[in-house]
Amino acid sequence: MRRTQTTVALAALLALLLIVLAPSLAAAEPAVRDLQTSLDGQDGRRVLVSFHLDEAFDDATRERIQSGLPTGVTYELQLLRERRRWWDKSVAQATLQIDAMFNAVTREYLINFKYDGTLIESRTVRELGELERAMTRFDRLPTFALPDEWPHEWRLRVVARAVLSGQSSFLFIPVRRTTDWAESSRFRPPPAKTP
């Protein structure tokens, strides 16, 4: 009898967990994907970053954007050196903040791009798909500049993650959704040119 009760209690607990967790399990989580790097500039010391953010726009986010509420995605990017047992691997870090707001009167989406807090571009688009692309797809984005004396032999990599705001809440508390860190493949900067 006691065993039966325990089994029933466990089953009820499992069912409750499933009910609570099912939506989050079913919903695909946003993730930064295809993080790639390339070097540019006359001496190849500028790091260009390409990536895209998948599953960032769900129905609730779209609804929020369409309602005219400001919605943003912030990308945190870090340039790391590949050294074992090196406690401070960070070489440089950058923040790309993209805020979008819909104007229902003009039926345009205003997108502001800020790099480390500085507005670098403001753009209007008329289509939601275009807005999503503008906010989630980046191709050869000039992100980091390597110092001239940076050792050639040190290998580098870039990591990035996205922070989505205003999309979910726990009870009364608004929470930020943060993706996992995505990693680029390792790369080595070209040797510095002798003057």
Added chain:
Amino acid sequence: MSLRERLRRHSKDTRWIVAGLGLLLVVLSALYFFILRSRELPANLVTNRVLIFGLIYVDVILIFAVFFVLLRNVVKLLIERHHRILGAQFKTKLVATYIGLSLVPVVVLFFFASNLLQNAVDRWFTAPVKQVLEQGNAIAQAMNERIEDTLTRDAGRAARELEPERPGELEPGARLLRRLQELMGELHLDVIAVYSDTELVSGAVNTSAGLSDLPEPGKDFLLEALREGHASKVMRAAAPGRLILAASTGRNRQGPQTLVVAGTLLPPALAEQSERLILAYQGYRQLEVQRGELKASHVLTFLMVTLVVLLASSWTGLYLARRVTVPIQALAEGTRRISQGDLGHRVEAAAGDELGVLVESFNRMTADLERSRDELLNANQRLAEERARIAAVLQNVAAGVLSIDRAGRIFTCNAAALGMLRQSSEEVLGRAPREAWSDPERAKLAQAIAEAEAEGQSREARLTLDGEWKTFEVKVTPLGGGEEEGGAAGKVVVFEDLSELIKAQQLAAWSEAARRIAHEIKNPLTPIRLAAERLQQRSRAGDPRLAETVEEAVEAILREVESMRQMVDEFSRFARMPRPQPRSIDLARLVEDAAHLYRAIKPGVEVRTEIAPGAERAIADPEQLRQVLINLLDNAVEATDAPGEVAVRAAQRDGRLEIQVADTGRGIPRDAKEKLFLPYYSTKGRGSGLGLAIVQRIVSDHHGTIRVEDNAPRGSVFSIELPQS
């Protein structure tokens, strides 16, 4: 923390409480104002994340504050209960009551009200409201789209008209501008411009509509039109109202394309109405999207108010509980101190209500107790001095004095008593009389004490101590203490050594007896001597009447000698009285026979007997007892004048036979009573004076006692007690 410090802090708390309540009033007023104005605030401010976070932080701080206040007091109470501090249980109940009274209603109210609030927010998003706003927005958007469609058609027509035959031949010039102005008039446009790809070629505006410059549609717009073949947009104009633009390309898709942008300026009123409809719907959608945040904002604000009220009410409840419990704890502490003997302790609790009265009464009671204790100490001191004085006096009095406590043990005994009894204090003190005087001789003293106490009068005890005869007169005086106090608190026994006095009395009695014997002997000697001298005188004178004289003288001498012989016989009989032979006798008959002898002797004097039931028989020597009765009756009848009465009563009492002979005669003077039982003492002026001495001797030989008292209203009573065991 000491009680004094707590009380001082308690008085300081009052100021804090008043200040706290004032602050609470200000905070609640501000919150009330904020809630009233929240409808006027923009939705994005109410649902602002910073605001929500701020509210959450404030709420969390308040929750911690409430928990801290409650937990601190609960822990304090638990510690006080653990240490069994007086008043802790009462304080626990009071605090629980106050907190319960504030906590439960506020929490219940919060849950009900927050539920109501959430339902109210949900009701904002009901279907009818949404429908109205959606339809309003649709109408506004439809109007814009219709205008945009018309403009697109007009721009397309203009583009087709203005499109050159060969691409790139569109040249700016007065002719083109004139044609644009004509088209603007024909098509009722306010703006018309022609582009070659994205390069402006020429344009015209309706200045009468308030436009002065050609509007800049933006490169994105132009590119979209070139890409899609047409595009439209709404934009702000330099003039009042809103400008709707539409762009359309020509048919030629090769080379630079001809793009015409046509625009019309919506009148300000129409533009404003349309914009309001769109913005209202957008605002509604924003609210709907932020419904959760909106609820959170309101619920958190309400929670904040609730927590502030809860904090204030809990604090106030605890403060009120402290106001009650602190004086009570002070009283309990005071009680403890006083029970330990610190009567100088005073409770210093600042309370102005009934507790204040209680504290004041307590302090007054303590002061009274302290004063009473001082008085008691002084009285005890005086008592001790008095006792020492009395002890000193008692130690120096000739009489033996000892005191017996309620339990019947001797607890004081003066030196005279110890000297009389030839004992040490260790042999006497702390023991009962029968235990202290267990030997047969001293036991008589214990017996005498018991009898004296029972009868309420002095008794004599005759005993032999170390071969010496002793006679003690014992008096017992009970000490104070009524029935309600469990009877007498003890008794004081005073006994005097009468041995020397009795010896002196006996000596005096024998002197008197000798004097009387001498007198009695001298009385017959004188007639004998006179008779002898007369014979000698007649003989020498040769008196012829010698023979006659001899006859008379011999007769006188013989008579006097006979009288002397009788006197000597009586004395001899008194001296040689036989020991009594007690046996069971018919007392009633004996008394009646004796009384009968005197009934007819003196007319007018009645002699009667009263034998109580149970006294008909007694144990005594019948001959000796008859002599006692006859002697007493003889005296009584003689002392009683007619009309008078002599009564003989007999009764058994506590194992003793009591016989009384009472008369209504002349009575006996006080000084005569002391000598009454001495031999040869008589108040009658005749007889031998041995009658009552014989009576006393017989009674003593029966181990009884005899005493004489005044009879009421006159006369005397002789009482005899004889043991019957």
